[in-house]
Amino acid sequence: MKISIERILADLNILKSFTDTPGCGVTRFSYGENDAKARIHIKEAAASHGFLVRTDAIGNMYIGLPGTTDKKGMIRIGSHIDTVRSGGWLDGIYGVISGLEVLRTLEENKSERASDVEVVIFAEEEGSNFGSTMTGSKFAAGLYGAEDLGRLRTDDGKSLGDMLTKRGFASYRREEVVWDFSRIKAMLELHIEQGPILEQEGKSIGIVDSIFGMTTIEVSIVGIGNHAGATPMYYRKDALTAAALCISEVERVAKEDPEGVLVATVGKVAVSPNCSNVIPEKVVFTIEVRGKLEDRIISTIKQIEEAVSGISEQRGVTYEIRHLAESKPFRMDGCIIGIMENMAEDAGCSYRIMDSGAVHDTCVIAPHVPSGMLFVPSIGGRSHVPFENTDAGDLARGAQLLLDTVLAI
Numbered sequence: 001m002k003i004s005i006e007r008i009l010a011d012l013n014i015l016k017s018f019t020d021t022p023g024c025g026v027t028r029f030s031y032g033e034n035d036a037k038a039r040i041h042i043k044e045a046a047a048s049h050g051f052l053v054r055t056d057a058i059g060n061m062y063i064g065l066p067g068t069t070d071k072k073g074m075i076r077i078g079s080h081i082d083t084v085r086s087g088g089w090l091d092g093i094y095g096v097i098s099g100l101e102v103l104r105t106l107e108e109n110k111s112e113r114a115s116d117v118e119v120v121i122f123a124e125e126e127g128s129n130f131g132s133t134m135t136g137s138k139f140a141a142g143l144y145g146a147e148d149l150g151r152l153r154t155d156d157g158k159s160l161g162d163m164l165t166k167r168g169f170a171s172y173r174r175e176e177v178v179w180d181f182s183r184i185k186a187m188l189e190l191h192i193e194q195g196p197i198l199e200q201e202g203k204s205i206g207i208v209d210s211i212f213g214m215t216t217i218e219v220s221i222v223g224i225g226n227h228a229g230a231t232p233m234y235y236r237k238d239a240l241t242a243a244a245l246c247i248s249e250v251e252r253v254a255k256e257d258p259e260g261v262l263v264a265t266v267g268k269v270a271v272s273p274n275c276s277n278v279i280p281e282k283v284v285f286t287i288e289v290r291g292k293l294e295d296r297i298i299s300t301i302k303q304i305e306e307a308v309s310g311i312s313e314q315r316g317v318t319y320e321i322r323h324l325a326e327s328k329p330f331r332m333d334g335c336i337i338g339i340m341e342n343m344a345e346d347a348g349c350s351y352r353i354m355d356s357g358a359v360h361d362t363c364v365i366a367p368h369v370p371s372g373m374l375f376v377p378s379i380g381g382r383s384h385v386p387f388e389n390t391d392a393g394d395l396a397r398g399a400q401l402l403l404d405t406v407l408a409i
């Protein structure tokens with residue numbers, strides 16, 4: 001049984017035109033105008049094959065043959081269709097359209113498997129509206145509930161609840177949103193790698209083993225703001241120079257990881273008053289540490305906290321550390337990994353088992369249901385930018401392996 005890459009590319013090429021930033025990558029936030037257009041396109045494509053489409057109160061969409069949604073032992077395949085601002089044309093949506101293609105191919109070939117498969121589109125994966133990633137899958141997994149509809153807000157104060165009502169989504173009922181895990185045999189997601197490893201190694205497929213855990217902390221350093229001309233160098237308590245030392249230390253500590261897999265990033269810095277002629281009084285920055293081993297993440301955070309304390313003391317500034325978020329590392333289902341390996345070998349596909357530094361919707365579902373993830377290479381390792389791309393041959397191999405896995409599970 002063969003998927004049609006032409007059909008996948010035709011859909012993806014239409015869908016990339018649904019963007020708020022034409023000519024400057026794809027910007028398609030959940031619950032926006034272009035999200036609605038993309039949903040209509042996908043609904044029509046699904047309906048033309050006789051599939052039913054159901055959308056829950058959060059905007060998670062389900063596509064399958066009549067009866068599948070109530071079936072025991074179903075296989076869900078999915079990803080997301082929302083993007084970051086000026087993102088690429090494949091992130092998320094490649095997995096959704098490949099899922100739809102798997103379903104179409106099964107149905108056309110009159111495979112019994114067709115009635116076991118449901119394609120899922122998770123809403124608001126990127127966190128572009130509310131700063132909370134994987135929102136749709138967190139609702140599906142029951143990690144978020146009714147209380148989060150008012151809590152999750154855009155920068156200008158609009159709540160998720162208001163946005164859903166405005167867009168005409170049904171009112172929230174937990175039993176319709178949270179998955180009944182006992183009925184689901186497996187969850188599969190095909191995604192672009194969004195990193196350089198597969199391309200560098202000349203491999204077409206990545207089979208995901210571990211998903212990195214992540215801890216995010218926020219450090220505030222307070223010095224003394226003062227006149228940038230009248231204050232001698234020896235008299236300064238500059239919060240920014242202290243922060244700069246801390247940030248360099250974050251990089252040094254992460255590079256010391258013996259396995260070379262741990263990563264640490266300072267991605268957000270706020271300096272105040274942020275004026276060229278005032279010595280910085282306060283600097284607030286985030287530190288995100290991701291890794292495969294929980295102990296290693298904990299010890300790295302501890303090492304960084306000690307460094308912040310030491311540098312602050314040396315520099316005569318004060319500091320405060322807040323823990324913002326935490327997720328534990330975990331592994332995808334061993335059985336599904338084995339099936340994917342066998343299928344890749346049978347197809348003569350070059351592949352490698354790899355870890356994922358990025359977190360995806362399936363990671364939220366994986367603690368509850370046997371799950372598997374496949375990656376295809378990202379050209380130049382680039383993603384979340386307009387240049388994001390993957391070789392068409394690799395896109396085809398990924399979708400075919402997804403189908404082969406669905407048939408073998």
Ligand SMILES: [Zn+2]
Binds near residue numbers: 080091092125191
């Ligand atoms: Zn994605």
